[in-house]
Amino acid sequence: MSILKLESVTKRFGGLVALSDFTVTIEDGEIIGLIGPNGAGKTTAFNVITGVYKPEQGRVTFSGRDITMLKAHPRTAMGICRTFQNIRLFDQMTVLENILVAMHIRLKKSIFAVVSGSPGYQKREKEMKEEAFELLRYVNLDHLANERAPNLPYGQQRRLEIARALATNPKLLLLDEPAAGMNHQETANLMEFINKIREEFKLTIFIIEHQMMVVMGICKRILVLDYGKTIAEGTPREIQNNPKVIEAYLGVKDSA
Amino acid sequence: MTKQRKIILLVGALIVSGFLIYANFFFDAYVLRVLNLIAIYMSAALGLSLINGFTGQFSLGIAGFMAIGGYSASLLTLPISVKESIFFIRPLIWPFNSLELPFIVGVLFAAIMTAIFSFLIGFPVLRLRGDYLAIATLGFSEVIRVVSTNTITITNGALGLKGIPAFTNIWWSFGFAGFSLFVIWRLINSSYGRAFKAIRDNEMAAEAMGIALFKHKLLSFVIGSTLAGIAGALLAHLLTAIDPAMFRFFLTFNVLLMIVLGGMGSITGALIGASIVTFLFEFLRYLDSPMELGFITIPGAPGLRMVIFSTLLIAMILFRRQGLMGDKELSFAWIEGKISRFFGRKGGENVNS
Amino acid sequence: MTLTHFFQHLANGVYLGSLYALIAIGYTMVYGILRLINFAHGELLIVGAFIAYYGILIFHLPWWFSFIIAIALGALVGMSLERVAYRPLRERGAPRISLLVSAIGASFFLQNLGLVIIGGRHKSFYRPPFFAQTVQLGDVTVMNFLFVLPIITIIILGIVFFLVYRSKTGMAMRALAKDYPTARLMGININRIIAYTFALGSALAAIGGIMYALRYPAIHPLAGVLPGLKCFIAAVVGGIGNVPGAVLGGFLLGMLEIMGIAFFPHLAGYRDAIAFIVLIIILSFKPTGLLGEQVVEKV
Numbered sequence: 001m002s003i004l005k006l007e008s009v010t011k012r013f014g015g016l017v018a019l020s021d022f023t024v025t026i027e028d029g030e031i032i033g034l035i036g037p038n039g040a041g042k043t044t045a046f047n048v049i050t051g052v053y054k055p056e057q058g059r060v061t062f063s064g065r066d067i068t069m070l071k072a073h074p075r076t077a078m079g080i081c082r083t084f085q086n087i088r089l090f091d092q093m094t095v096l097e098n099i100l101v102a103m104h105i106r107l108k109k110s111i112f113a114v115v116s117g118s119p120g121y122q123k124r125e126k127e128m129k130e131e132a133f134e135l136l137r138y139v140n141l142d143h144l145a146n147e148r149a150p151n152l153p154y155g156q157q158r159r160l161e162i163a164r165a166l167a168t169n170p171k172l173l174l175l176d177e178p179a180a181g182m183n184h185q186e187t188a189n190l191m192e193f194i195n196k197i198r199e200e201f202k203l204t205i206f207i208i209e210h211q212m213m214v215v216m217g218i219c220k221r222i223l224v225l226d227y228g229k230t231i232a233e234g235t236p237r238e239i240q241n242n243p244k245v246i247e248a249y250l251g252v253k254d255s256a
Numbered sequence: 257m258t259k260q261r262k263i264i265l266l267v268g269a270l271i272v273s274g275f276l277i278y279a280n281f282f283f284d285a286y287v288l289r290v291l292n293l294i295a296i297y298m299s300a301a302l303g304l305s306l307i308n309g310f311t312g313q314f315s316l317g318i319a320g321f322m323a324i325g326g327y328s329a330s331l332l333t334l335p336i337s338v339k340e341s342i343f344f345i346r347p348l349i350w351p352f353n354s355l356e357l358p359f360i361v362g363v364l365f366a367a368i369m370t371a372i373f374s375f376l377i378g379f380p381v382l383r384l385r386g387d388y389l390a391i392a393t394l395g396f397s398e399v400i401r402v403v404s405t406n407t408i409t410i411t412n413g414a415l416g417l418k419g420i421p422a423f424t425n426i427w428w429s430f431g432f433a434g435f436s437l438f439v440i441w442r443l444i445n446s447s448y449g450r451a452f453k454a455i456r457d458n459e460m461a462a463e464a465m466g467i468a469l470f471k472h473k474l475l476s477f478v479i480g481s482t483l484a485g486i487a488g489a490l491l492a493h494l495l496t497a498i499d500p501a502m503f504r505f506f507l508t509f510n511v512l513l514m515i516v517l518g519g520m521g522s523i524t525g526a527l528i529g530a531s532i533v534t535f536l537f538e539f540l541r542y543l544d545s546p547m548e549l550g551f552i553t554i555p556g557a558p559g560l561r562m563v564i565f566s567t568l569l570i571a572m573i574l575f576r577r578q579g580l581m582g583d584k585e586l587s588f589a590w591i592e593g594k595i596s597r598f599f600g601r602k603g604g605e606n607v608n609s
Numbered sequence: 610m611t612l613t614h615f616f617q618h619l620a621n622g623v624y625l626g627s628l629y630a631l632i633a634i635g636y637t638m639v640y641g642i643l644r645l646i647n648f649a650h651g652e653l654l655i656v657g658a659f660i661a662y663y664g665i666l667i668f669h670l671p672w673w674f675s676f677i678i679a680i681a682l683g684a685l686v687g688m689s690l691e692r693v694a695y696r697p698l699r700e701r702g703a704p705r706i707s708l709l710v711s712a713i714g715a716s717f718f719l720q721n722l723g724l725v726i727i728g729g730r731h732k733s734f735y736r737p738p739f740f741a742q743t744v745q746l747g748d749v750t751v752m753n754f755l756f757v758l759p760i761i762t763i764i765i766l767g768i769v770f771f772l773v774y775r776s777k778t779g780m781a782m783r784a785l786a787k788d789y790p791t792a793r794l795m796g797i798n799i800n801r802i803i804a805y806t807f808a809l810g811s812a813l814a815a816i817g818g819i820m821y822a823l824r825y826p827a828i829h830p831l832a833g834v835l836p837g838l839k840c841f842i843a844a845v846v847g848g849i850g851n852v853p854g855a856v857l858g859g860f861l862l863g864m865l866e867i868m869g870i871a872f873f874p875h876l877a878g879y880r881d882a883i884a885f886i887v888l889i890i891i892l893s894f895k896p897t898g899l900l901g902e903q904v905v906e907k908v
Contacts, residue, residue: 050464052460052463072463072464073463073466073467073468073469074466074468075466076464076465076466077466081464081465081466082464084460084461084464088458088460088461088464089457089458089461090453090454090457090458090461090462091457091458092453092456092457092521092583093450093453093454093457097450097453100447100450101450101451101453101454101462101465101467102465102466103447104447104448104450104451104454104465104466104467105465105466105467107447109447111443111448111475114442114443114446114447114448115439115442115443115446116442117442121446125446125447128447164465165465168465168466314706314709316713380889380892380893381889383893384892384896386705386706386709387644387645387646387705387709388892388896390646390709391646391841391845391888391892392888392889392892395842395885395886395888395889396885396889398838398881398882398885399882399885399886399889402878402879402881402882402885403879403882405878406878406879509713509717512710512713516710557724557725558724558725558729559720559721559722559723559724559725559729559830560721560725561721562717562720562721562724563718563721563722563725565717566714566715566716566717566718566721567714567718569710569711569713569714569717570694570711570714570715570718573698573703573707573710573711573714574694574697574698574711577703577707
């Protein structure tokens, strides 16, 4: 059973059709890329998957369950998590707290237990902090645990956002332009990082990117969107040579 | 909490209790009243701080909830004979007209009523954002005020309730302030507190991390408003008389000023803000009434106090929008640091900031 | 209710609706551009009334001249308000809540400054003899300003519509309201346009305030609060940010208020609560109001 299926999804905003008849099937463990010119509807697709938007037509199925009209927050508990195009960290909280927030859904303690300081809650809180620290160590951010999130340099903020998403125990991870603003070396590190977490956490990854180096480098399959419609789908090589894609948009080949 | 911190807390509690005992004994009635007011407003400010400051939901309805709390409690505790005499236009409805219950029951009833009302009001209102939420909560607060002015058989209308037993004393007011402080402090430093702050910082990201937005906003709204409701009950039993005019937007403005002054995302800030504003409000009372300076009398200017307060609010938001404390707290680490410095490095090695 | 009474109420309703419409426009224009509820707008209407009052009382100006001065000074007060309480926050990129808090502060400031300067007792607004004249329409005796002023309102609305929809400045205003960041890049002098918006809105509020004082001559520094809030509600009902919507909302609310109490006199005490309940219903079910457009937030 495929982990994610979008069938003929259409999303409209008034007169504007952001996504038209969008269909994709993603298998467990794949890394799929989504590319296209700006405004092609890529982030809209993510928003439909995560439940921020409900489509006018079509169906979204996750691990066999129809989640098309499901609210956004339960989807995270089911195993879908995302990062954002313009990093959305909790900017009045520390690095550690950002991770801990993502673990709140797994708290399973009532507010009374929390306020009364029940031993059950205290144990849970301790466990969560340890788990959060473990995650920070894994991404090499543990030394900054008590630092305010906005104080981190850009690259580390990106890494924190991904770590935060990992803290929700996702099965499907949606990365929205994770390499934006990175130089060559940083991008190479990111690619290595993505491969590492996919293996370590048994993830399926759906990634929007403009940097061709990333897309061609780690994605097994790529979808190309233009004006809300899928204009091509295939392996990196197939996409690179597809005349329609070249016509609509193809980034400059990276001087790798 | 470490043993050291438990000791600091205990010493602090002893100092405060000692001060309260002394105050109760030696201070005159007026000063005691101001102290009681400070404690009551601390609780209300903490409640508003939870909603506005920590969860980022800009509610302007706190006066309405204090009204609900004040009236609910008083209707239960007012002696039956007093009820008969003050409800002279239309009699009070049953069951209130035949009830006369102890203070604690009144306070609990106030809490329950406020919780119910805030729960119900939260449904339409918490779906809104920013200024719309502000105006809707303000609207509800005003509706409560207008309804209490008109439902003469429950609230005695514009005449209000008089002769409320003066049950509130320094132990009740500071006790409840301590309770509110405990609840809010525990809440904010918990996973739920982080969820609230996440909603404030970036609602969209919070939702993406699985946090049920509406449920948490409602939780924060109900808890904060209920604290304010109980504060209202305590207020009623301090002033011994309440009327709808007491709970107009003016009251919300004052509590708002308290948390803006103190710092909207800070517990310590709410306490400091409440103390300063309540104190100033009493201290500047002389500006509103005529002043005798030897042989000249400067006529009072009612409203001058509020001119100063509103200037203060605007100045704070213009020049120091984060308030006095920002989102920092009086932390144990800070206290420990000061203590070790005072005692010259005694135990200072234990301090980790 | 007799037909006579009905027409009386109708005339009152149209009158109240007109002044609500004028004041609501100010709210909606400011909200459209700044996304700010100018809490202090309600104060501007009573400021206009009082300037006119003192113009007549102290400076012995002819009433029509005093009215004009009041409108001009009202515009000035509105612009100063923006300059002092809102612009610094806007330029610093402060969160919108800060603007709201500042607006609340400004509102209380003006109210209480009025109390300090003018005092808490009601003053009696001068009703020019021209306005006190009555007109006979069949059985109905109506004070003529109940007709004259709505007609003047229509003329003023015509001018406002011309300014907003046919002038270059109006176009700039609408551009800023539609897409603030892009409009800035188009070389529009934001500060000037916003000042202009406040000036226009405040002038209209002052006119509304004078109309209000003519109808309810007992004026008081705090008398602007409730009408101000109701006009905001009117703007929301019509669709906040939408000028024709504000006019529609204003007339609707004015008519509803008068006719509602006319048909249900025992609800008179609740008239203010009704306005708020209408607001909450609108916000809950159709937050964009009657004529407003759905604004989609970009992720």
